[in-house]
Amino acid sequence: MLKAQRKAYVPFRHAPLLLRPNAVTPSSTLDPIKLLKLSADTTNLKIGKTIHAHLIVTYQATENNIIEVNSLINFYAKVNQVSIAHNLFDRMPERNVVSWSALMTGYLLNGFSLKVITLLKDMVSEANVSPNEYIFAIAISSCCDRGRLEEGRQCHGLLLKTGFSFHNYVRNALVSMYSKCSVVQDAMGVWNEVPVNDIVAYNSILSRLVENGYLMEGLEVLRSMVSESLKWDKVTFVNAFSLCASLKNLRLGLHVHGKMLTSDVDCDAYVSSAIINMYGKCGKSLMARGLFNGLQSRNVVLWTAVMAAYFQNGCFEEALNLFSKMEQENVKSNEFTHAVLLNACAGLSALRNGSLLHGHSEKSGFKHHVMVGNALINMYAKSGDIEAAKNVFSDMMHRDIITWNAMICGFSHHGLGKKTLLVFYDMLAAEENPNYVTFTGVLSACGHLGLVQEGFYYLHHLMKRFGVQPGLEHYTCIVSLLSKTGQLNEAWNFMRTAPVKWDVVAWRTLLNACHVHQNYGLGRWVAEFVLEMDPNDVGTYTLLSNIYAKEKRWDGVVKIRKLMRDKNIKKEPGVSWIEIGNVTHIFTSEDNKHPDYGQTYQKVKELLAMIKPLGYTPDIVLGVLWETYQPPWWLKDIEHVRSPTRAILGHGNQAVIDLTQLDCYSFKKNISKLLLL
Incomplete structure (x- = not known):
């Protein structure tokens, strides 16, 4: 490969010779047309301008020399100097199809898709030249944005009149355009119009379908390839x-x-x-x-x-x-490597490793890559440092839909509903269309803020406006929103009428709310419904047992626990970890191997005595079990030892709050208040 590149650059060494007076009739090595093409292919602006100067001084760059001017248009268009190319084009007294093709290609390569369509209209209106199959392929390729679908259909109609639609590259361009505009039926219609057994054409349709998410259609194409023995x-x-x-x-x-x-x-x-x-x-x-x-x-x-x-x-x-x-x-490593690694750190909540990778990314020059920025936001948000995530977001020069979603979901995950909605409004102001993930974060934020009316507005009106079909996650967010505001009957009615098949998570959301808001009658019914869906859901058994205990129906508590024993349903051992002083401390349920085991549980006992005056009372079921099982049984809940471990190791003012267990939220909320005093 390097040898081929060196061979391609050999003529460039002789390019300055073109400026000499005796270079009027160049040899094949110094052919300015070939050198211009090579300059365009290698985006060498300096050499191309040298050749242009030679053509000027030798009077070969006059408007009447179509071949030379077309070569110049092609060169400037491919080196991001499309305005110069257009100036050359405008000065031509006569243009052929190559002139139009070169300029349209330049605008397409430089992202000016609307200009390509304008040029096609101008070309059609000129009687002396007609577009060919190459022109149509360029024009159709410029219509791949959703907003250009109508122009794409018009090009297709013109193609049918001119008879160029049978060319493979034209058909591939049509398939690509319809696929990227999410009109898969039309894409497959174009594909099925003319049966072929060309592997290049098959590759084109298959890649477009997979790229745009039309997997069943892609599978159909793959079967066709196999049946035709290509x-x-x-x-x-x-x-x-x-x-x-x-x-x-x-x-x-x-x-x-x-x-x-x-x-x-x-x-x-x-x-x-x-x-x-x-x-x-x-x-x-x-x-x-x-x-x-x-x-x-x-x-x-x-x-x-x-x-x-x-x-x-x-x-x-x-x-x-x-x-x-x-x-x-x-x-x-490259930017893709760093994006994967940062997301892996997010999965581990490994803030220290993520911060080190952040520095590595900046030193490697990947700071302004969008995918790296997105991964950094995700890592910091999931590792607990939402301010660092916000700083990365603010410093990003370019943002895509994933960037906005990462920040919206990050704020929402941290319970910062107002900031979530502010970012969402900024996203709309930036004319970035929200998608499925965006509205999941927004509706979750409405739940944090108790914004019932706003939540329903987003669900029924704004999502429809942006063409986003509500899914299970969105409806579950509404159930959570109604549940958090105590509107349990409304939540129940919503679940009965919503056009979605509910999963266990949604019903458990309502069940938790029934437990919190003391609607035990509805809670018992919901729990039984959940157990019909998932007879081995340990969390539901525990909540149902708690409900019976809150009602002082001890026979129900005994019944549930006996049922759990008979079905051999046990709570899965939990695992938790925390980073302190560059050391990761790992805890498991009933852990007695940690070097600070004794100190940690002793600290828990001390904290229990200190937070009772702050209003903490254990869950009633835990209170009953306390009389049956002596410590340290209850203290073996791993979620109760992480914050005390921080306190023991000298970081008591940075208690971690991570709601995962039934009684942990109340416990941690109170010790966090205590440690921050």
Whole structure:
């Protein structure tokens, strides 16, 4: 590859010779047209301007020399100097189809899609030149934004009149345009108009469908490829693996992998990364690692693919450990690597590791990459430092929908409802359209603030305005909103009438609210309904037992506990950890191996005595159990030992509040007040 690049640059050494008087008739090495094309392909502005100067002094750049001027337009368009290209175009007394094609391509490459459509209209209105299939392909490619769908349809109609719609690249452009505009029926209609067995065309439609989320249609195309016995190339296999990954279809992925092994396609880094990604998305991180270990040459793309596979399957520590091995092998990381690692730190709530990676990202020059910024916001928000997340968000020069969602969901996760809505309003002001995830965070914020009317407005009106179909998460947020405001009957009626199939989480949300707001009658009914859906849900048994205890129906408590014993339903051991002084302390239920075990539980006892005057009373069920089971049984709840551990190790003014257990919220709220005094 490097040898080919050196060969391509050889003519550039002779380019200055074009300015000499005797260079009027250049040799093939110094052909200005070829040099302009090479300058355009390599985006070498300096050499291209040198050639332009030569054409001027030799009178070859006059408006009548169409070939030379077209070459100049093509050059300037491809080196981001489209305004110069347009000036040259405007001065031409006569233009051919190449002139129009070069300028339209330049505008397309520079992101001015609307200008491409304007040029097509101007071209059609000129009687002396007609657009060909290349012009139509460029114009259709410029209509891939949702806002340009109507123009795309008009181009399609004009194509049908001119007869150019049968060309493969035109048809591929139409398929791409309709797919990206989310009109998959029209995309498949174009595809089915003309039967072909061209592997390039199949690759195009398959990649577009997978890229835009039309997986069932992609599967249909894949079946057609198999039925026509086409010879698959490298691109085909990569697209097929991407489809399997998106479908999370391991069986199909194994079949495609087997087909590839029996083919003559080279399993290079490009293909291998697609296979690793497929196994990772299908939940087989060990298979992904096994494939990776068997590769002789491993670049940063492959390392990152395996880290991503670990991350997708919750193996966050393995992803971070793999990064250490990558550095030992002197493989330089890229922005994708850092994004995966930062998200792994978010999964571990590992603030220290995330902060170190933040510094590493800045030193590596990835500070302004959007995906790295998004991962930083996610990491800081999930690691408890929401202010750091906000600072990263504020410093970002460019933001995409993921950036806004990360900040909105981060504030919402921290219970900062007002700040969540302020970011949402800023997002709308920035003309960024919210999506499914955005409204999940916004509705959750309404729940924190108790904004019932606003919540229903967002659900029924604003989501409809932006074309977002409400899903289970959104309806569950409304149930939570009504439950938190004590409107339990309204929540119950909403669940009966909402057009969604509820899961256990939604019903348990209402059950928790019944327990908090002491609506025990409804709570018992909801609990029984949940247990019909999930007979082994330990949390529901515990809450139902608490409800019976609050009603002093001890026979009900005994009945529930006997039922749990008979079904062998036990509370899963919990695991918790906390970082103090660059050391991660890990706790498990009934943990007696930690070096500070004795001190920690002694501190819990002291804190219990100190917070009772602040209004803390244990849950009544815990109170009953206290009489039956002596300490340290109750003190073995891991969620009660993290904050005391901070206090013991000299960080008592930074108590962590993390609501995960039934009685923990009240306990931690009071000790946090105490430690902050």
